[in-house]
Amino acid sequence: MIKVGVAGYGVIGQRLADGVALQRDMELVGVADVSPTLAVRALKEKGMPYNLYNAMAGNEGLFKEAEIPISGTLEDLIQKCDVILDATSAGIGAKNKELYKKYNKKAIFQGGENNDVADVFFHGYANYEKGIGKQFLKLTSCNTTGLIRAVDCIDRKVGVKKVAITIIRRVADPGDYHRGLTNALQVDKAPSHQALDLMTIMPHVDATGILVHTPVTHGHIITVVATPKEDISKEELLDIFSQHPRIRNVRLADGFLGNASLFRYARDLGNPRGDMYEIAVFEESVVKSGKDIMFAINIPQEAVVIPENIDAIRAAMEMQRDRIEAVTETNKYLGLGKWMSK
The missing domain is CATH 3.30.360.10 (Dihydrodipicolinate Reductase; domain 2)
Structure with a gap:
């Protein structure tokens, strides 16, 4: 079971967490964010289905004041995972990369980061093979x-x-x-x-x-x-x-x-x-x-990149070496293509 963490619980991060949670061959260890945003407050109101980690040292008091439980720091989350989906604001991912390197973890960055943050500029269908086994992948916008x-x-x-x-x-x-x-x-x-x-x-x-x-x-x-x-x-x-x-x-x-x-x-x-x-x-x-x-x-800009992020996990972690096998697994767990037989 591949252990996955999500850094940044915003527009994309929320959807990445939900997408990973649907994959039966992956485990979502938790999500990290810097403050009690509306998304984090909604997470609490839903009963904290995902463990939350504090991504900014010194902000513990903000979570405590909002009565939102945290499970540790971003570094704690990174150490528990095999791969991190970094959905932080543009430029933050490049800074977080130093932490991923420190703990020798794999990471997948979003389209807002510069291309040089990763080993491969990745798309699940178009160049899956190039991402196999790589430490750092970057998704397209x-x-x-x-x-x-x-x-x-x-x-x-x-x-x-x-x-x-x-x-x-x-x-x-x-x-x-x-x-x-x-x-x-x-x-x-x-x-x-x-x-x-x-x-x-x-x-x-x-x-x-x-x-x-x-x-x-x-x-x-x-x-x-x-x-x-x-x-x-x-x-x-x-x-x-x-x-x-x-x-x-x-x-x-x-x-x-x-x-x-x-x-x-x-x-x-x-x-x-x-x-x-x-x-x-x-x-x-x-x-x-x-x-x-x-x-x-x-x-549909808020969710369209989620399947390709899941593909990226499969490539980086060498879960499937065949492109079609990989995207088929992702599609199955996300429920994609159900309309094709109707």
Whole structure:
């Protein structure tokens, strides 16, 4: 049984903890955070299903005042684990790396950290083999994770020469205030980091892209123009996507009009927090232009990277050396692909 800890119990950390707890071949030792945040207070109100560790020396009094029990320090948690999922704020993971090295533990960092924090820039489907046995892995961002899923899915069937993307990016997560109240769109300098990151993971694909920040919170939309090596029809593309457990084909005609529709659907399914692990392809968005094929996908930014984090544990700990065996185990325990047989 692989023992796993989560450093940082925020938007991603909460979901990582829940995802690990679902894996029957892993044990969640505990989670760590620096103060009694709302997420930590909710953890207490739920009966403390996970052991909590204090990640900042001197903050013990804050937890005591809030009557939230702690099981030790971050260093205590690290020593009890085989691998740490570091979901701390950007830059903190690089500092925590020194602790992971001190105790010779493996760690997996999130997309906000610089690439040089890890041995491998990792994606479960696209380059699983490169992460096997490595001490430090870094995940791609939410947008890049979903984008690579779609492009890799096509590439493994018919090959992909190049892609051009436009990302309509939510400006903040639900509940965030630090970005302010806005009524504007903002264009980033091209090419976007997601296109560059895709080429890092899949160097044989020529990618470029533009990113537009939008004043919404529930998900990103990415439009993709792909040039496959073999000519494929709209129907063939949708069939390729339909075989992937982390991709849903949805229809505007059925009421899936955009990001908010998918968020509501996830809540109606009873998914915790309204989360979806899978990306969605809007069927009516698929169009051909010569050999190029265009489509739009929805990225549920709060949960989409969780499966790939679990894949990373499997690779780093050499739980499965075969890519398909690994992702299949992750998918099974997270309940991914259940809709495929319905």
